[in-house]
Amino acid sequence: MKIGLYFGTFNPIHIGHLIIANHMAENTDMDQIWMVVTPHNPHKKKTSLLDDYHRLQMVFLATEDYPKIKPSDIEFKLSQPNYTVNTLAHLQEKYPNHEFSLIMGEDNLNSLHKWKNYEVILQNHTIFVYPRISSEVISGEFINHPKIHRVGAPVIELSSTFIRDNIKNGKNIKPMLPVKVWEYIDHNLFYKK
Template sequence: MKIGLYFGTFNPIHIGHLIIANHMAEYSDLDQIWMVVTPHNPLKKKSTLLNDYHRLQMVHLATEDFPDIKPSDIEFKLLQPNYTVNTLAHLQEKHPNYGFSLIMGEDNLKSFHKWKNYEVILAHHEIYVYPRLSSEEDLLKLKNHPKIHFVDAPIVEISSTFIRDNIKNGKNVKPLLPNKVWEYIDHNNFYKK
């Protein structure tokens, strides 16, 4: 089975995340998409990042109607700070019959060469890249790599920061969130201050 790993803080998960995940599940050769909720990095200021389990719960709520999209808390169990290469090694050990690929935006691909042991990742895993509004020349270095697949997914320019800021400012962001996620945020008064 081919699993696409879509990493994020999902603070909160929004329809843009679901559009990309669903597109990868439907229009690539990936069998399932795992939404990997990244825990709070203890070396970074917490600021507006919700508790790990609240963010995981929102991913559960958002994906329950999508059988090929699953929430994952795998990184909650790993030593922090953690690196993607460690997560991949852990998953491969735990699920030896699965093939794991990364899903990332073009913006992340640009800085991929700065990731810890990125050559090891590229040697053993494929990368599925969804478009962002960015310039072509930045991507030339990795554009023709045999393990990097550019997927013609919709360009979605919605950010969790935009949603948090607008909740704080009393704006209606309901259309940008799955209904159950909006209800969970509203019920718990998240992001209001």
């Protein structure tokens, strides 16, 4: 089975994440997309994150109507901070019959050379890249790389930071979130402070 791994803190998951994940599930040869909830991204401050299990629950609520999109807590069990190369090695060992690919925005592709053992990732895994408006020019090393595939997915300029800031400021962000995610956030009074 071909699995696309869409990593994120999903703090919170929003419709932009779902649009990208669904596009990848429907328009590539991947059988499933796993939304991998990252407990601690080495490039982000942990203090701004909701509890891991709340974020996982929101991903579960957001994806339950999409049979090809699954929530994953695989990184919860691994040492932190999480490095993608370690997660991939763990997944390959746990699911030897699956073929794992990465899904990332063009902005992340530009910083791929800073990732721990990125050469190992590129050697063993395909990367599916979706467009971002705010992208810089792609580094020469990655322009025509045989393991990197650009996918003409919709360009979604919506961020979890924007959503959190708007909730904090009392704005209505309901259209930006799956209904059950909005209800979960509203019920728990998340991101109000």
